[in-house]
Structure formats: structure tokens, C-alpha cells
Amino acid sequence: MTHARAWRCALCGWLNPSDAKACASCEKGKPRKRKRLDPSFRPWACVVLALDAGSCSGWAIWVLGKLAASGEHSIYSDAGLREVVRVVEQAKAYAAHLGVPWVALIEQAWGGRMGVGLGCAAGYWMFALRNAQLPRARIGSVLPNVWRARALPKGSNALSRDKVRAVEVATARALVQGRKVGDDEAPAILIGKWAAQAGETGAMLPKNARVTT
Numbered sequence: 001m002t003h004a005r006a007w008r009c010a011l012c013g014w015l016n017p018s019d020a021k022a023c024a025s026c027e028k029g030k031p032r033k034r035k036r037l038d039p040s041f042r043p044w045a046c047v048v049l050a051l052d053a054g055s056c057s058g059w060a061i062w063v064l065g066k067l068a069a070s071g072e073h074s075i076y077s078d079a080g081l082r083e084v085v086r087v088v089e090q091a092k093a094y095a096a097h098l099g100v101p102w103v104a105l106i107e108q109a110w111g112g113r114m115g116v117g118l119g120c121a122a123g124y125w126m127f128a129l130r131n132a133q134l135p136r137a138r139i140g141s142v143l144p145n146v147w148r149a150r151a152l153p154k155g156s157n158a159l160s161r162d163k164v165r166a167v168e169v170a171t172a173r174a175l176v177q178g179r180k181v182g183d184d185e186a187p188a189i190l191i192g193k194w195a196a197q198a199g200e201t202g203a204m205l206p207k208n209a210r211v212t213t
Helices: 017-027 078-098 121-131 144-151 161-175 185-195 199-204
Strands: 047-052 056-063 066-074 102-107 139-142
Touching: 047 078, 047 121, 047 185, 056 078, 056 185, 066 078, 066 185, 078 102, 078 121, 102 121, 102 185, 102 199, 121 139, 139 144, 139 185, 139 199, 144 161, 144 185, 161 185
Parallel strands: 047 102, 102 139
Antiparallel strands: 047 056, 056 066
16 A cells, blocks of 8 residues: 555555655556547557566567567566666657657556566566656556457467467567567567557547657
């Protein structure tokens, strides 16, 4: 919970007193039903940092609807935590260079709030995002079945875990001209592909910057 004395959010770790009310929204025990939003016909004019947060985290940066960078790495080491910060700062730098907003989408565990079932991995990313001054309103989550329904071939959601993983890797490799893609990098690439035109992404953007490319 967010305590008045420490002003610390248990989920994202943010300490700024001015954000105490915003962080309180992280602690709502019962997630609200989400309204499915229609995708945009064109990519949003923004930078998307897509994350498959885990002990080995996959990440992808999409800039104006195009994949700019992606990768995966273990985060439970000093080098891994430095890489988390580097990736977040890279996404922020793309946005600053182009003068567009940036958002982050983290894959949400089944049956719970963002971070449930992911240990503290999502918390590391959340803290880095907040430390980079990304507003809480521009950090979102998405369930696997939502992005898979739009980014993978029809019927993929009905496949077993192993089979859907294979489809994810094959689909992601097609987007990067066949280069090797890791099992955690692949979903991050595809989450970014979905987010580039998703209505959910547009809803996170500032109203005066809610435009497409």
C-alpha cells in the first residue's frame, strides 16, 4: 500500500509525494473491466516500449510504427539492471529526438494485476520507467490473449503454451528479416506491433498528441 509517511508505491516504488494519489491507483485490489478499444488505421505518432517482463525480460522499441530495437536479457544482476535503465533511456531518447510522447506496455500475468506472477521483474522495469519521468498514466498492461488476437495468425490463442511460443518466434522472425529471435524477445516484438496501432495506446497519449503518422 501507499503509506502517507513514506509516499512509496508498493508496485512501482515511486517516492514523489506529488504522485501519491496516482500511485494509489496501483493498489486497487480488484481490477476494473477494460473496454476493448478499436485500433487505429495508422500507427500512433509515438514511441512504444513493449516489455515481456520476467527473470529474462524481452523488450522492443517501436518508433512511429516501426521496430527500432529489440532484445532480451536476464535482469537479476548488476549488468542486467544497468541494461534495464539503458533500454528505458533509449526509448525516452527516441521520443525526445522526434518530439513525440512515449508509452510503455507490459504483458500482464493471467488473472491478476500488472506484476502478479512475475515476481519483482516487472517492479524493476516500473521503477526505471518512473525514474525516467514517464507518467503512470502512460504505463499500461495487456493480457496475452489480447495482443495475440491481433498480432498472431487466427486461432493461435487456442494452441498449447509450447505451440503458441513457436508461432510467436516464427512471426517475430518474419518481422526482423529472419534473424534469430529469443523466446522472450519474440512476444515483446509482437506486443509492440500490436501497441503501435492499438486503441489502448491512443487512450494513454495526451489528448493534444493523440495523432497518427
